Amino acid sequence: MLVECPNCGPREVAELRCAGEVTRRPKETPTVRELNEYIYFRDNEAGIQREWWFCRVCEDWFLAERHTVTHEVLRTWLPVLPAPQEALAESGDA
Numbered sequence: 001m002l003v004e005c006p007n008c009g010p011r012e013v014a015e016l017r018c019a020g021e022v023t024r025r026p027k028e029t030p031t032v033r034e035l036n037e038y039i040y041f042r043d044n045e046a047g048i049q050r051e052w053w054f055c056r057v058c059e060d061w062f063l064a065e066r067h068t069v070t071h072e073v074l075r076t077w078l079p080v081l082p083a084p085q086e087a088l089a090e091s092g093d094a
C-alpha cells in the first residue's frame, strides 16, 4: 500500500507510522473528566478520520484523511501552525 508523504511523495506504508486520530487539547484548566477523555478516549470512526502520520524517510509529521474501513488514504498534508495572534485568540488569552 502506498501513502503520499507531503515531502517525499508516494511511500510504502512500512516506511510510515500512523500515530492515531487527531485529537483536540482540552482548555487551559480542564476538569478531571475532560483530561481523562482527552487521554484515554478516541472517536474510532467507521469512516473518514483525520490522523497523524510520521514519515521515517524525511522524519517529518503530517496529517492524513483515511477511511478506517477501506484503509484508503484520501489526502495528506503538512500541518500549519496558527499565527501567534490566532493561537492566543483560540486559547482565550487575547
Ligand SMILES: [Zn+2]
Binding pocket: 005, 006, 007, 008, 009, 055, 056, 057, 058, 059, 060
Ligand atoms: Zn517523507
